[in-house]
Amino acid sequence: MNADRNNKKLDELISKTISRDKPQFDFDKWKQAHKEEIQIYKSQITKRQISHSAQPLHALRIIMKSKISKIGTAAAVIIAGILLSMIVLDKTVAPAFGMAEVMAAMAKAEWMHMTWEYDELNTGFEFIEPEIRESWTSVNPKRNITVYNNGKVNFTEYSKDEIKAQQYDVETNVLTTRYIPTSKNYSYTTIVGMILGDIAELEKGGARVEYIDSFYDGNPAKIINVDTVDGNGVHYKKSIVVDVQTHLPKRATNISEKPGKITTANIIFDYPQTGPTDIYEAGAPHDAEVKIIGQRITPEFLETIKPYRAARESLPQQRIVVEVANENENHSVVSVIYTNGIKERFEQVRYVKNDTPPGTNDFNTILDWANKAMSDELGTHGIQLNDGTIVYCANRDYFNPWTSQKVSRLHYRVGFIPGGLIDRGWPIIRTGMFVENDYAINNNLLCIETTSEPRFTGDSKLAEAAEKTLYYIDPEHDYMCVRIESFRHPVFPPHGNPAVNVPVFDPIDIPFEPYLVTEVVQFSLTDTGHWYPSWIITTNKQSWSDPGSGWEMREKTFDIRLYIDTSPEFPDSIFDPESLPQ
Amino acid sequence: MPDKSETRLVEAAFNGDIESFGELCRRYYGPMVAIGYSVLGDHQLAEDAAQESFARALINLKNLRNKTKFVPWLAAICRNVARDMVATKVRQISTKDFSQAARNNNHDENRRLIRRAIEQLPVSAKELIVLRYYNGLSYEEISSVLGISRPTINGRLTRAKRKMAKYLRRNGFSENRL
Numbered sequence: 001m002n003a004d005r006n007n008k009k010l011d012e013l014i015s016k017t018i019s020r021d022k023p024q025f026d027f028d029k030w031k032q033a034h035k036e037e038i039q040i041y042k043s044q045i046t047k048r049q050i051s052h053s054a055q056p057l058h059a060l061r062i063i064m065k066s067k068i069s070k071i072g073t074a075a076a077v078i079i080a081g082i083l084l085s086m087i088v089l090d091k092t093v094a095p096a097f098g099m100a101e102v103m104a105a106m107a108k109a110e111w112m113h114m115t116w117e118y119d120e121l122n123t124g125f126e127f128i129e130p131e132i133r134e135s136w137t138s139v140n141p142k143r144n145i146t147v148y149n150n151g152k153v154n155f156t157e158y159s160k161d162e163i164k165a166q167q168y169d170v171e172t173n174v175l176t177t178r179y180i181p182t183s184k185n186y187s188y189t190t191i192v193g194m195i196l197g198d199i200a201e202l203e204k205g206g207a208r209v210e211y212i213d214s215f216y217d218g219n220p221a222k223i224i225n226v227d228t229v230d231g232n233g234v235h236y237k238k239s240i241v242v243d244v245q246t247h248l249p250k251r252a253t254n255i256s257e258k259p260g261k262i263t264t265a266n267i268i269f270d271y272p273q274t275g276p277t278d279i280y281e282a283g284a285p286h287d288a289e290v291k292i293i294g295q296r297i298t299p300e301f302l303e304t305i306k307p308y309r310a311a312r313e314s315l316p317q318q319r320i321v322v323e324v325a326n327e328n329e330n331h332s333v334v335s336v337i338y339t340n341g342i343k344e345r346f347e348q349v350r351y352v353k354n355d356t357p358p359g360t361n362d363f364n365t366i367l368d369w370a371n372k373a374m375s376d377e378l379g380t381h382g383i384q385l386n387d388g389t390i391v392y393c394a395n396r397d398y399f400n401p402w403t404s405q406k407v408s409r410l411h412y413r414v415g416f417i418p419g420g421l422i423d424r425g426w427p428i429i430r431t432g433m434f435v436e437n438d439y440a441i442n443n444n445l446l447c448i449e450t451t452s453e454p455r456f457t458g459d460s461k462l463a464e465a466a467e468k469t470l471y472y473i474d475p476e477h478d479y480m481c482v483r484i485e486s487f488r489h490p491v492f493p494p495h496g497n498p499a500v501n502v503p504v505f506d507p508i509d510i511p512f513e514p515y516l517v518t519e520v521v522q523f524s525l526t527d528t529g530h531w532y533p534s535w536i537i538t539t540n541k542q543s544w545s546d547p548g549s550g551w552e553m554r555e556k557t558f559d560i561r562l563y564i565d566t567s568p569e570f571p572d573s574i575f576d577p578e579s580l581p582q
Numbered sequence: 583m584p585d586k587s588e589t590r591l592v593e594a595a596f597n598g599d600i601e602s603f604g605e606l607c608r609r610y611y612g613p614m615v616a617i618g619y620s621v622l623g624d625h626q627l628a629e630d631a632a633q634e635s636f637a638r639a640l641i642n643l644k645n646l647r648n649k650t651k652f653v654p655w656l657a658a659i660c661r662n663v664a665r666d667m668v669a670t671k672v673r674q675i676s677t678k679d680f681s682q683a684a685r686n687n688n689h690d691e692n693r694r695l696i697r698r699a700i701e702q703l704p705v706s707a708k709e710l711i712v713l714r715y716y717n718g719l720s721y722e723e724i725s726s727v728l729g730i731s732r733p734t735i736n737g738r739l740t741r742a743k744r745k746m747a748k749y750l751r752r753n754g755f756s757e758n759r760l
Contacts (some may be wrong), residue, residue: 009760010743014715017696018619022717023629025611027604030633037637038600044644045598175662286642287658290665 109191109248111275112137117266132265136275136282139188145275145282155279158186161297162431168284175284178453179294181430191271195240195249202228216241216250234258293453297431304434305448311479312426316528316566317341322370323424324357325560334373338568343575344386351379363565385577394580402581424562425480425520425533429471439472445482446473454489465489470514477523477531485514488542515542526566536560592652596643603643607636610653612717613727614660620712621664623701631667635660654729661709695755699746707742714739 031038116132136145142158151170156163163180188194203209207228214223222242229235235257243250252267276282318340325333332355335348355377357369374381378398385392394404432450440447448471454464466489474482522535538558573579588609594602611632618631638659646655700711713724721732728735747760 007743010747011715013692013696013759014700014711014743014746015718017693018700018712018715020625020717022612023615025608027607030607030636031600031604033633034637034640037641040641041600041643042598044641285645286638286662287646287655288662289658290662292665 109271110139111272112191112249113270113272113275115268115270117268118264137191137194138275139191139194142186142188142194143275143277145279147283151283153279153282153284155276155282155284158182160185160187161302166279166284168279168288173285173288174291175279175288176291176293179292179296179431181294181297199224199226202226214241216243219243295431295433295451298433301432301434304446305429307475308426308429308446308473308479308481314478315426315530316526318566318568320363320367320565320568320570322357322363322366322563323560324355324370324563325558326354326356327558328556330354332373332377334370334377336367336370336374338570338574340572340575342388344384345574346382346384346386347374348382349374349377349379351377353377357561357563363563366563367565383580385575385580387575387577392577392580394582396581404580404582424536424560427471427481427484429481432471435470437470439483443472444474444476446475447471448473480520480523480531480533482520482533484516484518486516487513488515513541516540526564528566530566532562532564534562536562588652589649592646592649596646596649603636603640606652606656610656610727613653613713613719613723614656616713616716616719617657617660617709617727618664619716620709621661621705622667627667628664631664632660634667635663638663651729653727657727657729692755692759695750695753696746698753699749702749703742703745707738707745710735710738711742711746 114135114137116134118131131149133147133149135147137143138145144154144156146154148154151168153166153168155166155168161181163178163182163186165178165180166175168175188197199207199209207226209227210225212223212225214221216223224240224242226236226238226240237255237257238252240249240252242248248271249269251269254263254265254267256263280286320339321335321337323333323335323337325335327333330352331350332353333348333350334355335346337347338345351373355373357366360366380398381396381402383394392404394402396402429448429450432448435447435449437447439445450469450471452464452467452469454466468487470483470485470487471481472483472485474480516538518536518538520533520536522533523531524534526532536558538560540556540558542554588606591602591606595606614632614635615625615628618628618635619625622628622631635656639656642659646652700708703711710724710728713719713727719727721735724735725732750760751757
């Protein structure tokens, strides 16, 4: 093959396909359409000409940068000390002061601005962000904006279905925008509602929160103390001082500590009428290279997915699901899930045997068989109870005794406990794009394509590769998802290895063959008239750990049968943590 | 490197001469439309993006530190404007519009595949291909717009075309047509 010849032919083909005549630009017409911008430009020029005569101010700013800032930092240390001593010493003498008054005073505040000062003695954390210069919080919509001393800017905006998280990195001059789907409601009408909401979230996650009557600046004040430890073992102590004169939070201290490391920040609050409404207004330059990660939720997508979500919502909340999975015909996994829509009990046993339930449609016979397998079969057993906030777990391996633990649900992703029908037929699809392909057209199905970016662990190892997933929805069977195809970005070697150069999702690098296919091969109807997937086959082609040869490609097939009772009766005591084996 | 007249135009625009800014717009309208097209895949929207980027550039000209980098700076703004248009106007432009274009030209299978091959390229490679073939910019002009050297452009174009050829072969484009 001749490379030059190839190039010429390809050049011609590309030119024929996309070439256009050079477009002509009419500047007069453009000026007519952009009068406002021209006005801004002219006023900038005028201001610049005036500022040329104000040189002494510039000199003053330089002095402030060098000396005054040091004095300011020292003052911050003193203020932080005063705040802490107030909290400790004045607990008993402070007058009572109601949070209702604070809430009333803040009812109209929509923006809160914070100026940060740091203790000079900070030893810092290697994994903590650079020092913050100032930040804003707004409601309607909720926004968190942070500007760092090194020029980095974070801008996060929350809406009903998605979070838009933007980050400007000053070193690379790259502005990264991530669209993250969410089902959480972030609508707040007041700043205080949002602060209290955030504190309540921390409290749910195990933080200790106390409200103390005290004094600040010689006046009565309310102090809110929050004490919590995050997943990295960093101990955070936050104290917010609420001024009794204005009924508004005025100052706060944030102390982050780990053995040998401490960072203390003093924060001063003010309440402007408005603030930066996009990342550029917050300081990111317009010429930053923009990278967009994640798919946006479009109004068209939300409209088209409505019947799927409605079908998912209409599933009976009170139900028992028995699931029997056979893996490559030598392992059986039997699961029983009880749920009342709020609480869930999940029991499972996995054992070495190709087992099948009795050939009957009688649900109680199947349930009895599954319960017998739970008690008789020797293998790995697990029971999990989810009361909506806390997950209680009990596990047993072969002859070992049961071990149990209690964990906050906040530590788990949604869908941690397989909800029977939720994971088998109506998976959560938060965003995506409706696409057409041969399989969807030939089988009268709707197809949704979703993509996900790679996820890394805290130490920059690859936790999950970029993926593309196709969901095929069947409008004829209660919009059930009847086939899922997952395509994984090729990453080798797999799992947990450092992967510095793993690219973000790039369609051209996604293989043509899916590594995981889940297909509903039989439907059935419940007593309440809902379709459900009664037989599912899952094929998984990927690298598996092998003690002898390291990693190797293998294909695993799971044959899954589902049995459902949508009008069951069971006592509420099955959700009681006391019912777990000890 | 930008010529002296270009730097003089940028300086003049910086100092308040709007007509110099207009001259710069006229010079770089074509390349900016090409950049917009590489993101949006739509000629009309690409022209809108170029014009909007001039507006943003005008009010941000005060922030341009290096006057010799005006065109790459303008190109970055145009790229961002086009991406904003994709995000805010909620058009599933990329693959969908290319397929739409393909449907309009059903008889021309070659064009459909070529468009798809361009669409599959990484963003920077797609931009380079469009700059080169949309309204036939020379390597010199591309170098000025993107602020990268000619050998770099040559290497990147070769790699992009290699990727396109690979995609075309994989999708049944016969070898003798390449």
